[in-house]
Amino acid sequence: MGNWRTYSLMLCGIGVSYLGNWIYLVALNIFILDMTGSASAVAGIYIVGPVARLLTQFWAGSLIDRVNRRKLMIYSDVARGALVLLIPLLSSVWVVYVILFIANVAGSFFGPSSTYYVTKLVTPEERRRFNSIMSMLNAGAFLIGPAIAGVLIATTGTSLCIFINGITFFFCAALIALLPDVSDEALQRRQPLSWNMIVNDWRIV
DSSP, rough: HHHHHHHHHHHHHHHHHHHHHHHHHHHHHHHHHHHHOHHHHHHEEEEEEEEHHHHHHHHHHHHTTTOHHHHHHHHHHHHHHHHHHHHHGGGOOOHHHHHHHHHHEEEEEEEHHHHHHHHSSHHHHHHHHHHHHHHHHHHHHHHHHHHHHHHHOOOOOOOHHHHHHHHHHHHHHHHHHTOOOOOOHHHHOOOOOHHHHHHHHHHOO
16 A cells, blocks of 8 residues: 555656646647647647657667656656746747747656656556556546646636646646655666766767
8 A cells, every 4th residue: 555655646746747738738739829820830839849859869868867767757847847837928939839849858858767767666566557547547638638628728718728737747746756766776886977978878879
């Protein structure tokens, strides 16, 4: 039971983040459409994210492998939360694209870090149940998030939806901060992170 009290913090944080992401995605499309009146500008949202991940993920592992992954997850969520909160205040679609690009770069660090952290945190005997609950939360957010977004957009507009997503990142970061660090013997044996080390990893990649 003690383990599941710890697991519930992780599940709650990621579940709320999933829900916020779906609310935000619907609202962001309408926000960009209202700002520009252009469907092409909306399509740009779906270009910025993959480009950011493409330019980041081939070298992100160099950093992820050499730092505390729980702290990296926290920093990533805080950064994404702060960036998302800026979006409703912007009036230029190009600045929005820049914010989305940076947020997706931060997200490129969160995903692999969380996968490793969950693998270390959850015991092999409980991993199947944990992953089942995680999948259920993801599917539930996919079903419920757009519906909530529709109600909020119809009653209050898109800005509140985007603000909600920003807050969910902070909520997730706060719950992850309550979780313990996981042991990583390989990390303890590695040299401290340096710029030369990162450049050398880039050359290898």
